[in-house]
Amino acid sequence: MKKKLSLSQIGLYNPQRISDSDVEDLFVVRTKLFDFLIDKLKKEKANSIPQHYLIIAQRGMGKTTMLKRIEVELRKADYNQQYIPLLFPEEQYNLKNLAEFWLNSLDALADTLEVEKLHQEVLKIDIKVKELEKIKNNEELAGEAFKFLKSFTSSLARRPILLIDNMNLIFDRLEKSEQHTLRALLMQNGAPVLIGASAVAIEDTSDYGAPFYDAFQIYYLKKLSFEELKEILINLAKLTQSEDVIPLIEKEVGRIKTLHQLTGGNPRTAVMLFRLIIKGFSTEINDDLEALLDEITPLYKARFEELSIQMQVIVDAIALHWDPINIEQLREASHYENSQLSPQLKRLVEVGWIEKIDAYQAKGKAYQISERFFNIWFLMRRSSRRQKKELYCLSKFLESFYGEEIPIVAQNRLKSKSTCIDHVTYSLALAEVVKDEKLCTQLREKSFNELKEFAKEDSDIFKKFDIPSEFLKEEIETRMNQIMLDNSNKNYQQARNLLNELVEMTSGNKTLNAQVIRMMGMNSVFIKDYPNAEEYLKKAIELNSNDSYSLFLLGFLYHHNLNKYKKSEEYYKQAISLDGKNASYWCNLGNLYQYDLKNNTNAEAAYQKAVLLDENNADYRNALGDLYLELEKYDEAEKIFMLAISIDNTKSEYFYKLGQLYHFRSGNLIEAEKQYKNAISLDQKNAIYWGYLGALYQFGLHRFEDAEIAYKQAVFFNPKYDLVWFSLGVLYQADLSKYEEAEKAYNQAIKLNGMDEDYFNALGNLYLDNLIDYKKAERSYKKALVINEKSLYPKLNLIFLYRDKLNRMNVAEELFNSIDDENDTNDSYWLNKSLFDLYKRNEGNANESFLNALSKIDSTLPENTRDDWWRFGAIVTKLGYGNWLLSIFEEKGLDIILSPYYVAIKALNVKDAEGYLNSKAIEIREPAMKLMEIMKYYM
């Protein structure tokens, strides 16, 4: 009885593991070629110049097995007196030159003699090799090694037959001169016969200039035919004493044909599949496929990794495509240009990795993976499962493989639980080919539910699989809720992570997906990633062009974050075109027109539309109110704000604006106070409100103590409110005569904002007029001028200081002359000019200048230059021109119009000031007395 061969002994990758008899037994196809080659060897005469051979075939096609078979044959009694086979190891990584080639031959010789138990001979070889290895010169070493080989085998009277796998490696490593030498040696009488094998065509055999040009008779091991494949399988069944499988093989013709097609007629792959077959074509798909994949992975992985990186990229692209891919598609997929692709493709075709076929409806050729089973394996092992192609190709495989048993297989699948992702993949692939709709639905549902379970541990599942969103309602909702919570807590990154999952989960539902992507856009805005926000929103629009909200949001982004106003307008309008009843859209459009596009007409129309659409929304009215303020339509503004308040009286802003309206526009100061107070009552900590209330008290109602309280509240709630500090300073200086407090307040304002020249100017005035510290005054004015050298008031004040206090006339004059004539519209300028004229005793010019000054004012002295008038009056009196001034007043009737001022000046110029003042009515006397006191300071 023949010895049983175990499955493991069927050496898939290393035929050299198998015994001679097993080799012979296993060798069932390609016998004709084998016989042919042996026959050729037999025809070699003893001392002939030999013919050499080359076998070319893709990996797994049986080259190594063929060489092994020849070796085994030549060791038999019929031949071993005549020949001695020297089988080289498959990998000869040490080989660098011809010397090593011959040394390897001697190794192979020793191995053969060892097998034949000719130990003495082996010893001789070992001794000789040690001797040879002492030779330093490679050429000499090669020569000696070859001579020894020849003489030794001659002594055995056996002709060496060199059986060399990976012959291409030899050629790659031997230099041309060595190849010449090798050829010369192999062309001698009685030379060894070389039978080489290679997975690739060897260019050195087809290069006209190469030593080995056309030196070999070449035989190609082509794909096994279907019959040959069947023969292998039957033979394997016999050898492994699994004859019961033979009827199965005969019966399952369809399945075997599928295997044949998928394996590309590759014997090695077919042998691997035998293991599957021997277990029976179970209807347990998991086991079948897993067994198959486990079996095949080491080989396929090794084959793939042998390729260069470039080739791997190309094979990857072709495999992923599944169907034949043309060069255009390949270029896009691989990102390689044609010049990079062409040589690699050629090589891949040559070695049998890919097939070239005519492209469908495109010029040129298309490429596909030759071994379809490799393609399936490759796709299944790829990390992403989403590719429909993977399921498609797996489905087709299953359909062919299981044939009519698909429903049974599917039923079995339904009953068993998936313990890993692969199982789910199989279920989904089965669902694609099951004809029974109910069964198909059940399989899919089962798969999706299982995937949901897996996703709890690995959320990447959503990326890998297209689970319909209707299966994920609960999961989607949970995430949506969490996202809202995260947003409100400003946990934007967490929200983003969930959004990423949602994107995958909703990929099958365009509308839902669009919504999620829109949320991604908003999330990007929250984290201030505006470019991405734009991308997401555009994508959301692309997915669902009927979503007005996405359009609106994009408009909003352009409006508020990207400052692209025209684009913003475009998108707002698009949103409105889809949902014209959305008041918010109109209001935002109104904002855009008013503040950015400066088109108040359109803004008004937009706001009005918003108000019309949503009468109960106070904000829209508020917006319209702001516009009316800008348009100085105060009555309309007042009405609108009051309406806004009537709708929503909890918004302090409305009261505040109303307060502003009364304060600055209509002059209804009492109402203004009321509204400011209302605003404050709703928002007590609002420093602005307090500030304006303070201003109202100070400048409007002259309730200086109240003003102080209000200002102090303002800076209490906002200590950095520099403007209020300044206002407080003014209050202290001008109204409350608390000069030290004024100094503190001004300094605080300056500390908070050291770039406002007005603050320095005011401080300068305080020092000049009230604290009488001329140095500090000068410093302050100069600082104001450093901030703004063209600032007029500090300059004029400095002139006052130099001319009237420090007696530095020249400096004062120089400064005065530096004032740009274009700015001489100011009354203070003319007052100063007049004073310069008076200092020069030039009454005429002084007169003219003073009249110019008067022409710049109306019936009251301007608030901001009032102090200049007091100074002017004082200096004029000091210079002795008091009467001159008084006469001009009288002439112009200003003694009546500006009576307190006139009276103050006169009081300074009469002998009995008290008597004179008492002669005046109290309403004139009291302010005049105050003024007089002030002016005395200036004197």
Add this chain to the structure above:
Amino acid sequence: MKINNITGSPVEGENFYGREKELSSAWSKVLKGNSLILSAPRRVGKSSFAKKLLEKAKKESWNTLEINLEEVSSEIGFVNLLIEKLQAANWWQSSMSKAGKLFGQILESIKPSIGLGEAKVSVVWSRAKIDVYQKLKGLLNHEEDTLIMVDELTILLNRLLKNENGKQDVEFFLNWLRSFRQVSGTKIRWVFCSSIGIENFTSMHNLSYALNDVSKFKIDEYNQIEACKFIEELALSEEVLFTEEDINYMLQLLGWNLPYFIQVLFSNVNQLIQVQERTTSIDTINEAYIQLISEGHLNTWDERLNEYGEYEIYARPVLKNLSRSKEGAGRTVLFSLLFAKINDEDKTDIVLSKLLQMLQNDGYLILKKDASYVFRSPLLRDFWYNRFVK
């Protein structure tokens, strides 16, 4: 007679078929005192022919010596090889006593080559060289009819060129060989074979004079009868039955009756019959032929034209044209073809001359007796036709 279908190596003995007339002609020249250069592209059968000539000479009791310079990479190597060959030659044994001393001296001179670095070797050699060569000359007896075959001469010469004083070394070597032939009344004849053109080499290096005393002997295709008989013999040896129609069809496909291509086609057909179990038929012959001209390695001939640089655009139309016809075309036709492109007579002439030289050197074309240029390989011709013309 059984012929073993050897395609990659030189054939001898029974495996050499035909060429009776050429052999006779060559032998006649040799008898008249001529030395010969067998000049032809690769795979024409030069080495085999030369071996046959040696066989003939041996039969006529001449001394013969066969030296294959392909395995030699230096002059010292050549010396070693020559000595080795002489020592192995039976006819030389008798001279051994006379030359034994000489051998010793020669070997002594080149002994330092062992174990020394390259630089020292060359220094030692350059001193000993002249003396060694002189002594080598003394090893051969000009009084005895001797035929010496030197194969792959140009390979050695190209290797010598790479030496520091390469040109001088080459010149020296050729002159040394020539000096043998110059000996008055010498009965030593030489047959030189080279797959890489000797004439091109000597011409390129201004050494044509060194071989101008050697007659060129051309080897061409079989005539039709010879070719048919050859196939018959091959078929007989392989126990395959071809009809006359089959044989004629094979020859018709090839269009050029070189033994090599006949053998290659036969080998393929034989494989289909023996291994793939086809029947002998025109279809099988077609299948074998199509296989040959579809083989991937022929693509390299196309790719190799990229190395022609600016000449590629001229090479392609020339090859396309020649692929259309088994008879090839003469220079005039090719000139007209290129002139249409170049439109300048002088330039066309220069380009065409250079191009034809390149294409011949690289194995694309050969120049036939009737001065027409044809594809050297009919397989290549048909491959080219299918790829670029059809």
